[in-house]
Amino acid sequence: MNGPQVTPDGEPSAAEPLRLADTPGYPLARGVDTTDIDTVPYDAGALSIRFGDLALHPLAAPAPVSTEVLGEVTQVTYRIPALSLTGRYALDARPDEISAIDAGGNPFQPLTTEQQQPTFPAAPAAHTPPDEQTQERWHGRARAHRDALMRMENGRKLLVEYGKHNDTYREVFAGTDSVSKALVKTWRRAGVTRRMAEHTYSVTDPDTPRTEQRPVNEWTDADGSSFNWHAWSQRTLLVTALATKAASRRRKDDLQNAKRYQAAAEAAESFSLEVQQTGNASENTTPLTQQQIYQTVEGHSGTVSPPSAEAMARYQPPAGPEELMAREAPRETADAVPDGWVALSAQDHAVIENIHRAFYHQEAAEADPADNTLHLGQVSARLEDVRITVKLPAGAGGLPTEPEDVEVVLPEFDLSVQDEHWEGNAGAVAKERLAGMAFLLGLLRDSTAETLRHSVLAGTPGYTPPPTEGA
Incomplete structure (x- = not known):
């Protein structure tokens, strides 16, 4: 050298x-x-x-x-x-x-x-977040929709159910370990999330008349990725990071935090199952305006089924080096998933592997040192x-x-x-x-x-x- x-x-x-x-x-x-x-x-x-x-x-x-x-x-x-x-x-x-x-x-x-x-x-x-004025516009729009949901029975149930995990969601983004760093880096990649946030703001004004509303999810980024493709990839990223952190805490016998992370992962997965019922997934788009989304929430039964342990196992990191070596590339496609499972595309599996690599690196860095070369x-x-x-x-x-x-x-x-x-x-x-x-x-x-x-x-x-x- x-x-x-x-x-x-x-x-x-x-x-x-x-x-x-x-x-x-x-x-x-x-x-x-x-x-x-x-x-x-x-x-x-x-x-x-x-x-x-x-x-x-x-x-x-x-x-x-x-x-x-x-x-x-x-x-x-x-x-x-x-x-x-x-x-x-x-x-x-x-x-x-x-x-x-x-x-x-x-x-x-x-x-x-x-x-x-x-x-x-x-x-x-260094990362420069959106300026304060932009963030306040986005947050203001989110608060307006939160107020609208609170006026609906099922909307209130939705906010209460998923609000239980807000602290955990914030924590996983703010972490300093390899998994959180990989989550944040992928979330920001190529600026797509920022552009999609601006698009969502532009088409979800609560004051827009129903006849003039545009579909929220009918959007394509400059790189060709669709709204659903990116949103689904990001939700896979979050679920995997949470499930991986849960596995990490279990290995350290920190069962209380393991349960908290796992519950947040399962909540995100169950919400994804409900979205999937609307005809929307990574590679499927059923255009919905904000009014149609509200109608879907209002017409919902109000009961959300938890995902199965087998479905959640897809997001778990391998148990050890032997399993890492033996594990083959996933063959699952959106058309082959069992009922009650969120469909995962090849891109979703790539996201899962990325988080697991970060976890693998973290585990190696924290391991006791070797004593023989x-x-x-x-x-x-x-x-x-x-x-x-x-x-x-x-x-x-x-x-x-x-x-x-x-x-x-x-x-x-x-x-x-x-x-x-x-x-x-x-x-x-x-x-x-x-x-x-x-x-x-x-x-x-x-x-x-x-x-x-x-x-x-x-x-x-x-x-x-x-x-x-x-x-």
């Missing part, structure tokens, strides 16, 4: 490398027979792998793909033809009866302190045709100002791990687990995308949009 001007392939680098944060030890397997390893003083151990000195090396300069003017905003898509990801790993073990002593030290030494630091801090990029080696990957789309409020030639103004699309890639010298039972188990651990690759993808997003916002040479004609 001392010669950043040359890539590991011997090619000239287009810019300085970007360093990713070191990872915690991600669990691979428990109860592994270690009797054939002389340096391990216990018969059964838990295996984990961690990565350090991770760096992205651009192999060519950014190239333009397209430029589109959307009102006062210029949307630019460009590509980085290839990136090389390099780093090192440590395959660690600790006894299943966990030791609190880390006798293995830091195998990534003798890197300098500077070399161990990521190019950008782990803290999220079994193997050290190199890791590498090549990412072809990385696409970045930015919104430039100041027009072509400016830089994006908000994290949601930068979208990074990474290609599928495989991680090459130097594991030729892994021997014995522990080595065989580690190879098998690592081969099936798509979560690990997903975590590296997330870290790579976030680092690239930071580099664009920071204006780092070699990662920002190339000049456009006339700029």
